[in-house]
Amino acid sequence: MDAILTLRDNSARQAKAIARPTQQEAEAAVRTLLLWAGDDPDREGLLETPKRVVKSYKELFSGYGESPEDVLGTTxxxxxxxxxxxxxxxxxxxxxxxxxxxxxxxxxxxxxxxxxxxxxxxxxxxxxxxxxxxxxxxxxxxxxxxxxxxxxxxxxxxxxxxxxxxxxxxxxxxxxxxxxxxxxxxxxxxxxxxxxxxxxxxxxxxx
Missing domain, CATH: 3.30.1130.10 (GTP cyclohydrolase I, C-terminal domain/NADPH-dependent 7-cyano-7-deazaguanine reductase, N-terminal domain)
Structure with missing residues (x-):
């Protein structure tokens, strides 16, 4: 039980230590990367790309918001x-x-x-x-x-x-x-x- 509480405490501390940017800030970061890569984020094919990338990242990195204890807790x-x-x-x-x-x-x-x-x-x-x-x-x-x-x-x-x-x-x-x-x-x-x-x-x- 002590080890499980330690895992939870570590996860909580990690979550508190990270200040997550807003949706708008994340989209602006993607736009910056598009510019840095050499493309025009204002062209038709890229207009919605920042929003799509941020949406996909929510899924691709959803593991940060999930707990192993919750998944394995029922036996x-x-x-x-x-x-x-x-x-x-x-x-x-x-x-x-x-x-x-x-x-x-x-x-x-x-x-x-x-x-x-x-x-x-x-x-x-x-x-x-x-x-x-x-x-x-x-x-x-x-x-x-x-x-x-x-x-x-x-x-x-x-x-x-x-x-x-x-x-x-x-x-x-x-x-x-x-x-x-x-x-x-x-x-x-x-x-x-x-x-x-x-x-x-x-x-x-x-x-």
């Missing part, structure tokens, strides 16, 4: 003695690199070992969206998902694998198309027992 204890891993694999997500603000496109594989209770499968997908819809690095989102599962659900173990393509590598810079980055994080039994890690990897790759 079910009628599990009929089920004691094996629960794996949800191939969860698609779309995020944005915090260094260049270009897309990260990938999929997450998440498993946990229940300790007398389970969470609805759709909630795990929503958890991925919460962290995905923020400015991220792949390493951070992997750790954040695992920490939230471990802290809120209190399972015997958590395993998270993320596979993603980074447009900051494909569209700019070294422009290496087709490269995929894989990150993993293990908690509890998955961290302590190599056999459980192998079991997780086997389930991800062969089921």
């Amino acid at each position: 079910f204890e009628e599990v009929s003695g089920f004691n094996d891993p629960v794996l949800v694999k191939d969860i698609p997500f779309y995020s944005h690199c915090e260094h260049h603000m270009v897309p990260i496109i990938g999929k997450a594989h998440i498993a946990y070992l229940p300790d007398g209770k389970v969470v609805g499968l759709s909630k795990i997908g929503r958890l991925v969206d919460i962290f995905g819809r923020r400015l991220q690095t792949q390493e951070s989102i992997t750790a954040q998902i695992a920490d939230a599962m471990d802290t809120i659900l209190r399972p015997r173990g958590v395993a998270v694998m993320i596979e993603a393509d980074h447009m900051c590598m494909s569209m700019r810079g070294i422009r290496k198309q087709g490269s995929t980055t894989i990150t993993t994080t293990f908690k509890g039994t998955f961290q302590e027992d190599v056999n459980e890690q192998v079991r997780f990897m086997t389930m991800v790759r062969h089921t």
Whole structure:
């Protein structure tokens, strides 16, 4: 419970520390970027672009306004003695690199070992969206998902694998198309027992 309260306190402090600009200020910033890029924001095709961009950003970065505790807070204890891993694999997500603000496109594989209770499968997908819809690095989102599962659900173990393509590598810079980055994080039994890690990897790759 103390860990959950700490997560909530940290989220609240972060929200208070950031003064969000108005809609008009955000649209003016987009207009400035259009000018900086070399285009005319007053031409017909761009007149509504600032408003559209701000509207899309509200959706793309909606994770800042959502709480992992709310998503994972409802659990079910009628599990009929089920004691094996629960794996949800191939969860698609779309995020944005915090260094260049270009897309990260990938999929997450998440498993946990229940300790007398389970969470609805759709909630795990929503958890991925919460962290995905923020400015991220792949390493951070992997750790954040695992920490939230471990802290809120209190399972015997958590395993998270993320596979993603980074447009900051494909569209700019070294422009290496087709490269995929894989990150993993293990908690509890998955961290302590190599056999459980192998079991997780086997389930991800062969089921």
